[in-house]
Amino acid sequence: MKKIFWMATVATLLAAGGSRGVSIQVQTPETSPYPWETSGLTEEETARHLLDRFAFGPRPGDIATVLAMGPEAWFEAQLGGEIPDGELEDALEPFRTLDLSIVEITRTYPNPGVVTNRALAWARQNGIITQAEQDDLTNQEINQIRAEYMETYGIRSQNELTGELMAHKLVRAVYSENQLEEVLADFWFNHFNITVSKNQARPYVVNYELEAIRPYVLGNFREMLGATAKHPAMLLYLDNAMSNAEQGAHTTAQMALAESGRSQRDMPRGMGRGRRGLNENYAREIMELHTLGVEAFNQPLGYSQGDVEEVARAFTGWTFLPPEVASRLGMGEMNDDRQMGGMMGEDMGGMMERDDHPELSATLEQAESLGFVAQEGFLFRADMHDADGKLIMGNTFPAGGGVEEGERVMDLLVSSPWTARFISKKLAIRFVSDTPSDRLVDAMATRFSETGGDLREVMKVLFWSDEFWSVSSVRSKIKSPFEVVASALRALDVQMTLPRASLQWVERMGQPLYRYEAPTGYPDRADAWVNAGSLLSRMNFGLNLAMGRIRGVRFDLRGLNTFGGVFHEPESIEHALEVYAGHILDGRDLTDTLALLAPVVADPDFAQKVESATPDSTYASGTSSMGGGMSRGGGMSERRENEQTVDWDHPVNNPKVLAQVVGVLLGSPEFQRR
Amino acid sequence: MTNHRMDDNQEGRLTRRAFVKAGGIALFSLGVGGSPLFLGRTALGAAEVAPFGKKKTLVTIFQRGAMDGLMAVPPLDDPYLSKLRPRLGMSASRGAESQVGDLGVGFGLHPSFAPLRESWDEGRLAIVHGVGSPDTTRSHFDAQDYMETGTPGVKGTPDGWLNRAVGLLGHEATPFQAVSMGGGLPRSLYGERSALAINNLADFGLGVGLGNLGAMSGSSFESLYAETSQDLMRETGESTFEALEALDALRHEPYQPVEGADYPNSPLGNALKQIAQLIKGGVGLEVAVAETGGWDTHVQQGTTNGTFAQRGGDLAQSIAAFWADMAGRRDEVVVLTMTEFGRTVAENGTGGTDHGRGSCLFLLGNGVDGGQVHGTVPTLHKDNLEDGRDLPVTTDFREVFSEVANRHLGIEDSQTLFPEWRGDPLRLWRA
Known part of the structure; x- marks a missing residue:
């Protein structure tokens, strides 16, 4: 095996206080001894530690496997995330929801309240009940109508969806050979946390984990951030879907009309009619919880309440694309259930007021000509986006940035040393100890910044650190x-x-x-x-x-x-x-x-x-x-x-x-x- | 489980920690030799188990789904209400049992809430009407989140207001200081102070359902936790076994509420019954949380019968039974109900009501300025309604919660309890 030693380089990073620069040493592997060889751990303890941290503990035989491969090779294989996983695939075989698209999931597993409303309407339209009879239905009769309606349209209980969501996580954790990927999926979902408790977001949670989290846990942080930002689950959970340009702001759609010499009267019906006003929830959390960290609040190069408002403005119009609207815009399968074509807020459990999210009636071409961008699950509503210029953390964002403006905001956030440090510290707490040293965190943060958020590279710094292997770290986590x-x-x-x-x-x-x-x-x-x-x-x-x-x-x-x-x-x-x-x-x-x-x-x-x-x-x-x-x-x-x-x-x-x-x-x- | 009967040979010898916690009152006896011996310890019976001292207890009940405050406590003689609710309207034919009771202050009480009437008449039960959040969300999740964190409009608040309240008490942390009974840990109890979520007291034991395996494994566990090099598990292990001891006596005797305390056999009734059991057991309960669901009456809300009446009856009977059960301890206990928002003034097309804004809440306690409806409910003319459709929020829920925390639990730091809030408490205690 190649011998490695640690070469010192020097990097300057912001310390926790943010106001002073400090010099720290970053080590890169070059020759021996390996950090685990000088840690005082036995070989078995070394293997156990790896499996305790980068896996959900050992199965019988795992320690022998690690000993045979050596820690480095084992870790590299885990970082690759491509170990054949036949046993897991077999175990996941019975799951019905993991392969469904967002459209299929929302069609098959709508919120219970929505089902009741649709079932009653369906029963009236099909002459099963009259309006007068509906008034006197008992709960039992309502349930019967629901059951028939669900049977007719292939609608299933959301319990199945959330049940499979929870079950797949445990099945993967127990059986996957790619254990590090599972541990990281747990970590990153929790970092970008959403919940099935919020019924508007509930149907989207499975897809969120599969599409917005898992593909990136051994990849790039910026890409994961972008995927979560545009996912309906996050857009609904943290309310950005309802955030609209404030009164008086110029929207992207208005600008597009003006630029092409059209009159504002040419705005298609429904556009620009939503209740104006920012919702800052997502803007605050993307900075406080997802990137910079709360320690950056009101610190040099950090963010302020003013920045929260400016970022909220940048993300106005970032909303979700209800599957039935996607259908109407010709972007997905048409659904034969006519009840679904109703108001846009319905699939959010009827909770979202019509005023917050008015129905669109435009063709895809019309919408695109006004600056709308529709992707799976995501809709940039040009009629809700505040197109005026912004000043975010000292950076000028010129007017008319459109959907790209939010992307540039995320670039800015990810490039901040605050983010590098916040993410690195959180990883170190998960994988090393509840109290990682600044030295380790700074080394990880340096690598994060150098690589633009390459999470494999950051994990390698952690793996090669003396601190990870120190006796005080081993068994220190509960x-x-x-x-x-x-x-x-x-x-x-x-x-x-x-x-x-x-x-x-x-x-x-x-x-x-x-x-x-x-x-x-x-x-x-x-x-x-x-x-x-x-x-x-x-x-x-x-x-x-x-x-x-x-x-x-x-x-x-x-x-x-x-x-x-x-x-x-x-x-x-x-x-x-x-x-x-x-x-x-x-x-x-x-x-x-x-x-x-x-x-x-x-x-x-x-x-x-x-x-x-x-x-x-x-x-x-x-x-x-x-x-x-x-x-x-x-x-x-x-x-x-x-x-x-x-x-x-x-x-x-x-x-x-x-x-x-x-x-x-x-x-x-x-x-x-x- | 542990043998909880008196053991003559061991009576009177104290464990060190029981002695410390109890301030010298003899409570638990000790097994042979002073080492942790799970099997050897005995407790002296439910009534005497009071290792953590007498405490004031706040019992909160969250009505999830948003209670229709206008059906629970309707303004009487409001011409717009009956017009907007042709099918949900009820006449307050004074005196008739099946109809709305007249509270004598311009408001009625839904007949299913009649079990609370006695406390009202005694001046112990107050109602706050038009209460809610300054944040206008009509999402259950968001509104519950804001009410439970105590920070309307702010999603990222890591802790709940009741957890902060426990911290502000300044009392030593004990296992049963904050308990959520009957479900998972609610958002209101997230936070730095540890809080217990207990589904059922009968399950709070070692090896429940495993014969005597728990008892025979208990001493092994106890010695392992007592000797672990991990400080937190060692300390918490100690309090875990203390908690088991404290509960052991309670768990084994079938609980007998006082005469006349007829708890409904419902999740809420059972939760309140077990909260009563903990209070009487003197285990140091200071903040208790119970929940009741099913208030989201979009469809077939009903009038004197139906979904609402069924939920209301369960709530009122549960509270009335709990209050009866607290005879002799009522100075120590306050009950506070809350719900995330109210419902539309007008009925909808499916015999129900949709998500609105202001609702009402109930506050029960010996010192409470009861027999009154506090807050402001305007005439329900469209012009007076929020967004032209909902009972306006005229009282911020924090005005009520801060008053309760202050007057009952002695918490004065409303700035920590409700960050960012600059209002004043609503006066709800008698002078």
Whole structure:
């Protein structure tokens, strides 16, 4: 292997205060030793650390794989993100919503309130009910009409959509070979957080993750920012879809008419009639949360409230393209459901007032001649865009910038050293420790700026830093609930047929997926995850999982200790503890954990106590293949050869005893760390 | 679970932490040898478990979906209301049980809210009408977000107003200081102070549903958490096991509300019942959140019967039962309801109402200036309506919340509680 050493270069960056320049050293790899070789970690600890940070923990055999490849090669493969993923593809096969376009999703999974309105209108128009009868319908009758209407038009419940959204995340985290991509998808979705709690945005969330986040997590930050900015989910979640030029401002459409010598009376019907006024929500958050960071507020080269307003002006007219409007403009399939052609706000759950978003009646050519730009899901409404000049963070944006103006604003934001630092620090907090050094953050930020936001390059700086490998970083992070569940399912090498019950545990521990309502995303700090309720749930999760009490999850505890088709029977319960702690917490120093647990299992009545504490009704042998059948060697034919060498009547082979041991290990503080 | 019966041999010996938290009152006994022993500890029974001292408790109820305040508490004799609601109108034939009750102050009370009438007559229940947010959004999500963060128009506020309120109390953090009962953690409790979301008290135990596995694994867990090198998990582990002890006694005895406290068997009724249980258990509950859904009555809202009446009945019966259950503790408790906005003054084409602006809220407490409708409701002529269609917001919800936080919880720093807000609290307590 090529030897590498660290060559010092010098870069100047803004420090956190923003007002003074400081010199910091940036290291680039050139020769040895590798940072993990001088960290004091064992080889197994090194591999475990990699898998704890750049994966959702190890599956059986993963540590050996990392050891065989070497950390550098393993990491490079993960950065490539193109490891064949057959097992994952099979697991995702049953999902119906992942391949649907925005148009198909909104047509198939409209908001429930919209469905009711359309169903009643449909029932009236088809003579199923009269207006007078509608007044006296019971809720049950309404539900019946809804059901018939949904059946007729192939409309399905949104629960299916959100259910699959949550499920696909867990399936990917557990099974994907491209683990770093999954960890980063989790990180970046949370960075650009949106939520299914907002019903207007709900139908678009799946597509948002697939189209606006995932393609860029190992790519370029600027491109990801642009994709999120134009996605209906973000446009609706942070209200930019409703932001309109203020009264008195000249719009792009007005300018286009004037420039081509047409009269303002030539404006097509519906255009320019919306309620004027800015909505600053997106403008504020794109600076505060997505790029510059709140530390840049009112700082030199940072942003001010005035800049928020100017950026809001730049993004006026950036709105979403409702699928039915796309259809009418000839951009998508026409829908045969005539009810859908109604007011533009309807697909936002009827919440958006007509005045906020008046119906358009123009042809695509007319609209384009006025400066409209329509893409999938995105519409630049030239009649809502404030076309006058702007001054943003000291930069002049001349009048008439059109849709490109928003792009230039994003270029400006991404080029700011504040953004480089904010993003780098957030990544360092996720991957290194809750308190990364300025030195590391500055080195990452320098690379971010040099490469225009190439996220692979920024991750490499992190990987090659001494700090990432330092003993104080290893095991310093507390797993999020999602990480706890994903890593436990991986550790037990489960077969997951129904993710739903596992997802309920994620929620119980305090992380309902896709339902964090604030645009900040979940906090990434230990204290945000650790409270009395969540620790209790973590312990209970361990016990329930090990006892086979989480539906849709199957695993074989004996299989974990089966090599070459032969189950290696532990000699004693203490030995079983040691062996299984080794499997579940592979690559960790287990001295303390074992010292605390060994006396408990050394109790000669331990197996008997477990047996009597867990009546068969609480032990779900039926849902996991480690059950009673196995205990007589009859469950799994491939292991029958082993039958005669294993004493199945020995207490150590009581599946409940193994399950108790494993449950405590999964609920232990050591397992909560990464 | 843990054996919670009295153990004569161990009674009277205190764990260090129970002693510290309880200020010397003997509450928990200790297992052998002073080491953490999950199985050995006992609690002395629900009534005596008071490790965290007597506290004032604010109980908030969020009515998700936007309650029609004009149906709950309609202005009487407003000619425009009955004109705009031909099918939803109800006459206030005074005295008739099935019709709108006359509150005697120019407003009526929807018959489903009749269980609250007693508190009104006693002057403990106040109504604030025309309350809402200065932000005009008619999106449920946004309006709830703004009300729960306490920052109308600002999306990025990381924490909720109730979490900030807990911080401003200046009390030592205890596991049950802030509890959301019956659902996930609401936006109002996001923030720096830890808050519990409990679906059901019966589930707040170790190994619930796993026979005695939790009990027999508890000591292992406790020693692992007590010895972990990770400080936060060690400290929190300690308070987790404390919380388990505190709850253990409560969880095992079937809860008996006081005579006459008839909680409906509904999510809200069960949440309030368990909040009452926590309050009586003395576990240090200071801020409690419960929720009720189904108020988004676009379709078939109904009048004396129907969707609204069903929701209203559940709300009123739940609150009335809770108040009855609080007999003897009412000085310590205040109940505050809230909803994200009101509904259109005019009915729509599907027998319901659409998203509007102002609504009303209920405030119940011994010190409350009750028996009155506070706030301003103009004659419902089109010219007086917001955007020509909605009950105008004449009281910013923060005027109410800040008054409640101040008068009941002693929180004076309304600037931290409601950043950017420069208004004055609405006077809602008797002088």
